[in-house]
Amino acid sequence: MIGMQSAVEREYRTLSPLNVRIQTHRLYSEFAHDVEADVIAAAAVSPADALLDVGPGTGSFLGRLAGRDAPLTALDHSAEAASACAAVPGVRAVRGDAQRLPFADGSFDVVTARHMLYHLDDPGSAVAEARRVLRPGGRFAAAVNRESPYPAMTALLREVLVRNGVAPAPSPGDRVHGGNLPSMVALSFDSDSIRILRRDNTLVFPSPEPVSAYLASTLTLQGVPDDGALRAAIVADLEASARAAFRTLPGGVWREPKGYVIVTASL
Template sequence: MTTAVDRAYRDLSTLDVRIQTHRRYSEADHDVEADVLAAAAVTADDRLLDIGPGTGTFLARLSAAGHTAALTALDFSAESAATCDRIPGVHGLRGDAGHPPFADAAFDVVTARHMLYHLDDPAGAVVQARRVLRAGGRFAAVVNREESYPLMKALREEVLTRHGITIAPTPDERVHGGNLPDLVARGFGADAIRILRRDNALVFPDPEPVIAYLRSTLTLLGVPEDGDLRAAITADLDKEARARFRTLPGGIWREPKGYVVVTATA
């Protein structure tokens, strides 16, 4: 059965909207990819598996830096796998994080960046990451901090409820910075993990990027992609965001956010 997550990542353009929003409007200049690389102590000769690579920017960064060992991307999205496979030095595969098609101890590093919350069994995926790591190999997972984007979430929930749509818990409510350490510890052991927390905010000077971000999340939340309902919801999001902007002190929309990187050694 095709899920909302499947539909949302069939085309990577909405994901790219969110990536570009964080790059352009983050208050602090945190570099999550650099934090993951440092936390996992990645070197050029590490065989690295990136699970859920999205648009492939992380692997492209490694390739451009002259990474010499094999780089592998695994994603359930055919578009993501194909995009990564076009990066020099990267082998992109379509597959399931819960059943990665690799031998035991096949990698030196496994990364799972902003993807565990999309899985039905994130704990099982962590166990599988442990399986495909050699002894002494490193695992790094990153997710958003708990209680991120409260203003946008409240606006979106109000609009969707108005149109008769009840949304399930969002991905950030299932796996977040508060419970990720315990999740990784169950697969690797509590003594094996290390935690890095980065607190930040999105700061918007005008409503357009808020509206674009909210629209980019609708398919992921199960809102039908076509028809009058989607058009009505997007128009309502636009109207409400602009109205709320007019009430903000100084005309600035600030959304607390951040991320947590948890690393573990096999």
């Protein structure tokens, strides 16, 4: 087994698990919500804004903003993510720590942090760092999951882990979520400037395969090594358990509540 911080580092050595989750949301969401577009709108990003995206993942968000005169900067601890972002035209990719940003005070007009604060040991310090590097009038936007998403999938994953002798790790989303993010942001920004956008949705699965694939993509975050017999046994158990669960579902459809919350604040 590996520790949580180490698990996050190992999780993002490759972007393949992240891409599985992205594709799952694209293919099986009941409503066509677009978190990237929502963040751009909520932060009122203009072509003239110097923007820093913290934890940029695949770089698709920055790709939507490419081709502008204002600089775009990506910061990620993952070499794989930094490399993916460096391939986006006009993006400067930097490896670094969101809790200790390697930028001078007042460097950016906009700082975004999308679905990454819950991976940090001290997410509040990352919000404070985002404020530090903003210019007067600058905007901060963070996106996180709603409270307690995917309850049935989470329960199935935990049952399988326990059955295979693995103690389930606390969900990062239990630490930072749509319910407590506004108060966290208010520690660094004027509460009167804070705005909240909530999008509730549902994953609708017509077959068990995408359920087990999604859960398998989270195993490194659970501290399960990404190779070896234990991993193979857990993946096989997830597949069998998902198939068994489908046999009990009315109409053979698995519905899983989810959603995201975007919190913005300005100087």
